Amino acid sequence: xxxxxxxxxxxxxxxxxxxxxxxxxxxxxxxxxxxxxxxxxxxxxxxxxxxxxxxxxxxxxxxxxxxxxxxxxxxxxxxxxxxxxxxxxxxxxxxxxxxxxxxxxxxxxxxxxxxxxxxxxxxxxxxxxxxxxxxxxxxxxxxxxxxxxxxxxxxxxxxxxxxxxxxxxxxxxxxxxxxxxxxxxxxxxxxxxxxxxxxxxxxxxxxxxxxxxxxxxxxxxxxxxxxxxxxxxxxxxxxxxxxxxxxxxxxxxxxxxxxxxxxxxxxxxxxxxxxxxxxxxxxxxxxxxxxxxxxxxxxxxx
Ligand SMILES: [Zn+2]
Numbered sequence: 268x269x270x271x272x273x274x275x276x277x278x279x280x281x282x283x284x285x286x287x288x289x290x291x292x293x294x295x296x297x298x299x300x301x302x303x304x305x306x307x308x309x310x311x312x313x314x315x316x317x318x319x320x321x322x323x324x325x326x327x328x329x330x331x332x333x334x335x336x337x338x339x340x341x342x343x344x345x346x347x348x349x350x351x352x353x354x355x356x357x358x359x360x361x362x363x364x365x366x367x368x369x370x371x372x373x374x375x376x377x378x379x380x381x382x383x384x385x386x387x388x389x390x391x392x393x394x395x396x397x398x399x400x401x402x403x404x405x406x407x408x409x410x411x412x413x414x415x416x417x418x419x420x421x422x423x424x425x426x427x428x429x430x431x432x433x434x435x436x437x438x439x440x441x442x443x444x445x446x447x448x449x450x451x452x453x454x455x456x457x458x459x460x461x462x463x464x465x466x467x468x469x470x471x472x473x474x475x476x477x478x479x480x481x482x483x484x485x486x487x488x489x490x491x492x493x494x495x496x497x498x499x500x501x502x503x504x505x506x507x508x509x510x511x512x513x514x515x516x517x518x519x520x521x522x523x524x525x526x527x528x529x530x531x532x533x534x535x536x537x538x539x540x541x542x543x544x545x546x547x548x549x550x551x552x553x554x555x556x557x558x559x560x561x562x563x564x565x566x567x568x569x
Contacts, residue, residue: 278498281449284334284364284518285499289510294480296455297334297518298499300492301327304523305448308367311562315374317383318354319448320441322370324419325359327439327452329368330521332397332423333361335454340402345423347414349393353377353384358559365524367560386422390414395422397430420452433458434477436484440492451492453502455484483507527558529565536569544569 281302288295305326309319325345333343340363347357353376359368380388393414400407410430414422420437427435434457442449457477471477483506491502500515507513536544536554547554553566 279496281495282521283499284330284521285503286334286516286518287503288514289480289507289512290514291511292457292476292480293459294455294457294476296453296484297331298453298502299327299330299334299451299521300495300499301330301450301452301521302447302495304366304521305450306446307523308561309448310446311560312369314370314372315377316443317377317380317389318370318372320383320443321354321389321419322357322359322368323441323448323450324439325357326366326368327441327450328419328423328437329359329361330366331437331452331454333366334364334518334521336361336399336401338402339363342398342400342402344396344398344400346396346398347390347393347419348396349390349414351391352387352393353380353389353391354393362524362526364519365522367523367525369559386414386416386418395419395426397423397426427456428472434472434474434481436481438484438487438489438492440489440494442490442493442495449493449495451494451502453484453487453492455480457481483509525558525561525563527561527563527565529567532556532558532565533567533569536567 281300282304284297284299286297305323308326309322329343329345336343342360342362344360349355354370354372356371394411395414396409396411398407398409410426412422412426412429416422420439424435424437427433436455438453440451457474459474487506491497503513549555553568556565
């Protein structure tokens, strides 16, 4: 198993991402583990545990898919829009290894549910909108799939099958240690003939190469993904050690990144008519805006 021999143990640190390929099976993947970065993002809001949990999963999925982007300054946005459930909006994005996210939820509805509500209870009737903004070509690709299945990860798998025609397996594991969260993730895809274009005519979910890889990858357990004592290299070894070759590369570490600036919000507010801006002003004549992602407060005149 080439690639892993050089680093049989691997590091057990947090916020790492590995890229891997299994050439004989035309498969590629990512695996990652998030720690303190998650705590920083989650602690910007006073979310109940169930909401922290779903946001942690969404951030892990966003980082997995985002880390597939090859060009610098390309962005991935994962947005859940829903009605009739506990959550009506969840937004996460990824840019150059930095992730951020937030959730709008109904606290009263949440209180009437069990500790960790199902995806259906969380989102009711919802859609998952996945947007790729590619830096080099300035092109935007957007796909929308119903929020169905057991988890956000499963809904994202459906996105890849339906919108991108790429057989994809995504798994996440979340572990709580008091208020601290560890999230692990695994994404594996089948790209026959190395094709990475976007115009596939059909998706072959039962290709023997893919079935083999999906069975191996599917044996991963949530507790393994979130086990901070198990390095990502060791995790890949457990799953794929019978393969003739697996190539592994460490990608730059993940970070928490918010790109909010006073200039940005001033520009947004300045687009409102004066009447509405007058209503936004406080007693001091200034408009106060707090960033939905990181809760940072901006006060400015406009
Ligand atoms: Zn911010």
